Structure formats: structure tokens, C-alpha cells
Amino acid sequence: MPFDEDPADNRCELDLCVDEIHRLQADLTTKESQSKQLEEIIDRLTAENAEMKKEMATLYREAYKHGLTAYAWWKDGVQYVGSCGTTLKDAMKEIPDA
Helix, strand or coil: CCCCCCHHHHHHHHHHHHHHHHHHHHHHHHHHHHHHHHHHHHHHHHHHHHHHHHHHHHHHHHHHHHHHHHCCEEECCEEEECCCCEEHHHHHHCCCCC
16 A cells, blocks of 8 residues: 555554454454364363263163074073083173273
């Protein structure tokens, strides 16, 4: 923005420049604030996602146990699963930790 020869006009243009600088600073502050808020939201969602994954793994493990128990069969007072002679107790030890 070129300055005119008249000092009064230059003062007016200078005031406009200062106002523009202030507006840009306020805009930058707002964007930094929004960026910080987004980072906080992402951190919170990441933590919630980790908790949900842990809870889902626990629920999966419990459902797996219920499934094994539901299809276990008895022979001579011992519960077995499948057809290879694996006891229910040993099969429970094999359930993967998630």
C-alpha cells in the first residue's frame, strides 16, 4: 500500500495497516485456540478409543469362555471341548489375551 504525499492521508493509511495487523493477530489467536481445542478432542477420543478396545477385548474373552462352556461335553466327570481330548480347563488357558 503506497503512501500519499499528504501526511494526513499517510496517517489514515497507517491506521488501516495497524487495524489490519490487529485483525490478523486476533484471527491467528482464534486459529491457535481452535487448533488447541482440536488437539484436546483428538487426545480425548484416542484415550476413549483405547478404553473401548480394552473393553471389547474383555467382552470377547468372556464370550469366548461362554461359547467353550456351552459346547463342552462331559466324560467321566471331566468336561472336554472338541474331539481331540482337550479339557475345558486347558482350553480356557488357551484363550488369547487381547
